[in-house]
Amino acid sequence: MIKYVNAIKKLDYIKSLKTYTHIELMKVALREANKALRYNDVPIGAVVSFNGQIISKAHNQVERYNNTLFHAEYLAINKAIKKLGYKNLNTCNLYVTLEPCSMCAGAIVLARLKNLYFGTSDFKAGACGGLINIIENKELNHQIKVYPDILKEESSYIIKKFFKEIRLNGK
Ligand SMILES: [Zn+2]
Numbered sequence: 001m002i003k004y005v006n007a008i009k010k011l012d013y014i015k016s017l018k019t020y021t022h023i024e025l026m027k028v029a030l031r032e033a034n035k036a037l038r039y040n041d042v043p044i045g046a047v048v049s050f051n052g053q054i055i056s057k058a059h060n061q062v063e064r065y066n067n068t069l070f071h072a073e074y075l076a077i078n079k080a081i082k083k084l085g086y087k088n089l090n091t092c093n094l095y096v097t098l099e100p101c102s103m104c105a106g107a108i109v110l111a112r113l114k115n116l117y118f119g120t121s122d123f124k125a126g127a128c129g130g131l132i133n134i135i136e137n138k139e140l141n142h143q144i145k146v147y148p149d150i151l152k153e154e155s156s157y158i159i160k161k162f163f164k165e166i167r168l169n170g171k
Pocket residue numbers: 071072073074100101102103104105
């Protein structure tokens with residue numbers, strides 16, 4: 001309970017930060033996605049927000065740290081929990097350029113995020129309706145509202161371009 005109060009106080013502080021629209025937050029996620037390219041990581045970016053303010057942002061860093069768990073959403077959720085000092089992010093929204101995988105969807109459910117906004121669907125590994133649906137599974141004790149197709153073309157373009165370049169380079 002004390003921790004929760006502290007988290008709310010921190011949220012009051014965050015309220016004084018700049019407010020962004022959904023589209024602007026997704027653009028921040030896209031800029032994060034581009035950062036992943038520096039280390040040849042698949043360009044995926046994520047932002048955790050509260051009332052339009054940015055609490056944390058991260059990009060995919062699997063290749064950079066040679067750690068298969070270092071997905072953008074997972075890292076952004078971790079940062080937000082550390083920043084707020086509370087395990088539940090039930091007043092926060094997550095923006096991510098690609099539909100989250102099963103690990104990240106599980107993390108989103110466990111962290112009890114409020115809404116999920118994502119750019120493009122992942123029909124090969126998405127766990128928010130693309131391949132399977134963990135995020136809206138009624139059997140779980142928490143469901144998140146999902147809003148797909150936010151800046152879909154831009155989100156899809158950077159990933160397609162990345163894999164196209166890999167094929168052309170014969171990597
Ligand atoms: Zn993931």
